[in-house]
Amino acid sequence: MAVLKSFILSVATFVFLFCTTAFAASNIIIFHAGSLTVPIRKMAKAFQKKYPQYRILDEPSGSRVAARKVAELKKPCDIVASADYTVINNILMKKGFADFNIEFATNSLAIVYTKKSRYAGIINQKNWPYILLKKDVVVGHSNPNDDPCGYRAMFVAKLAQKYYHIKDFYKKLFGYPDYYKPGFEKKGKIVVRPKETDLLSLLEAGDVDYIFLYKSVAIQHHLKYIQLPDHINLSNPEYAKFYSQACFKVTANSPNNYILKCAKPIIYSLTIPHNENSPQNPDGAILFVKFMLSKKGQSILKSCGQGIINPPVVIGKKPVWLK
Numbered sequence: 001m002a003v004l005k006s007f008i009l010s011v012a013t014f015v016f017l018f019c020t021t022a023f024a025a026s027n028i029i030i031f032h033a034g035s036l037t038v039p040i041r042k043m044a045k046a047f048q049k050k051y052p053q054y055r056i057l058d059e060p061s062g063s064r065v066a067a068r069k070v071a072e073l074k075k076p077c078d079i080v081a082s083a084d085y086t087v088i089n090n091i092l093m094k095k096g097f098a099d100f101n102i103e104f105a106t107n108s109l110a111i112v113y114t115k116k117s118r119y120a121g122i123i124n125q126k127n128w129p130y131i132l133l134k135k136d137v138v139v140g141h142s143n144p145n146d147d148p149c150g151y152r153a154m155f156v157a158k159l160a161q162k163y164y165h166i167k168d169f170y171k172k173l174f175g176y177p178d179y180y181k182p183g184f185e186k187k188g189k190i191v192v193r194p195k196e197t198d199l200l201s202l203l204e205a206g207d208v209d210y211i212f213l214y215k216s217v218a219i220q221h222h223l224k225y226i227q228l229p230d231h232i233n234l235s236n237p238e239y240a241k242f243y244s245q246a247c248f249k250v251t252a253n254s255p256n257n258y259i260l261k262c263a264k265p266i267i268y269s270l271t272i273p274h275n276e277n278s279p280q281n282p283d284g285a286i287l288f289v290k291f292m293l294s295k296k297g298q299s300i301l302k303s304c305g306q307g308i309i310n311p312p313v314v315i316g317k318k319p320v321w322l323k
Contacts, residue, residue: 025055028284029076031066032058033083033268034142034195035107035149038220039304040081046300047291054284062147062195064250067091076277078285081292083107083214084148085269085315086261093316098271101315102322104293105268106307108235109149109156110215111226117209120224128226129160129169132210139173140191140199140211144180145251149196152234153212154180155263158246159232179249179258214266219305235307237265267309272319286321293322 025048032040037060044056061069063082069075071091082088085103092098111128113120123131132139144150154174161169170176176184185192191208193199200221202208215233218225230236234243243263252259270292272285279285291297298308314322 026053026281026284027055027057028078028281028288030058030079031069031077032060032081033063034060034197035083035214035217036081039301042300043292043297047288063087065146070273070275070278071095071097074275074277076280077273078279078281079270080273081270083268085267088269088271092273097275098273099317100319101269101271103267103269103309103313105301107266108215108233109152110218110228111210112213112218113210113224114203116206125226129164129166133172137209140208142196143192143194147195151248151250151261154248155246156232163231216305234263234266240265
């Protein structure tokens with residue numbers, strides 16, 4: 001009898017382990033820009049409802065950090081989605097870690113605040129540079145070396161200087177040379193965090209008055225924002241030449257090695273990268289990318305405040321599975 005019970009228990013354990021393994025969800029790992037957190041997670045929810053055999057593991061960071069995880073740290077990853085298409089071009093494609101780069105979305109930069117922000121009742125599209133320069137106003141931006149929103153904040157300040165004809169506005173506000181290192185920021189005036197979404201809690205707590213942030217993130221979090229003119233918000237391809245006047249240096253392969261970046265219209269892109277550990281789930285990655293580019297995926301992006309590129313634009317070798 002004891003032998004029979006032991007046999008039954010062994011069979012039951014085997015069946016349980018077999019079923020658990022057979023029906024376990026297959027992971028799809030996504031490294032993505034912080035500003036894509038809300039839309040990616042909404043897409044993941046809809047995707048997993050349609051394809052329950054997959055589970056999305058998303059990891060937000062600055063876009064440059066996301067790409068470096070693949071190229072330098074060789075971390076396993078199935079999809080990289082960047083807030084700046086040039087990040088994938090320069091860090092992944094040029095170094096042989098990706099074969100294509102799909103441009104799929106747009107955005108614009110804004111000055112974001114809450115009702116707690118100093119001078120919230122009077123700030124507008126014309127006077128915001130002067131409000132930000134006030135001594136008692138605290139301003140936040142993300143790290144330009146890690147996050148496109150950070151160097152785009154520098155671009156916007158430099159373009160605002162030209163557009164509003166405010167002498168030395170960039171220097172008066174940030175005080176940086178043409179590059180940034182931790183510790184350069186004015187204490188009590190400028191707050192810097194690794195990625196743009198890291199600043200949200202500080203803004204909502206009233207520790208920061210205004211942040212340079214994507215309009216889509218402001219919409220997602222129901223925050224107040226100043227809609228900047230197209231001449232400086234980096235949204236309009238018609239002003240690409242004007243944008244290109246603003247440049248800033250960001251770190252390259254080492255902290256003391258810099259490359260020059262000049263402003264371009266904001267374009268988000270994605271790829272399925274490859275290194276010795278990636279992609280771990282190529283079939284799942286293809287399926288999720290197709291979902292992101294589908295009408296449903298585009299609808300989610302638009303509901304989150306982003307523009308879409310339809311049809312998407314492919315840089316490099318067009319994948320055979322992309323119609």
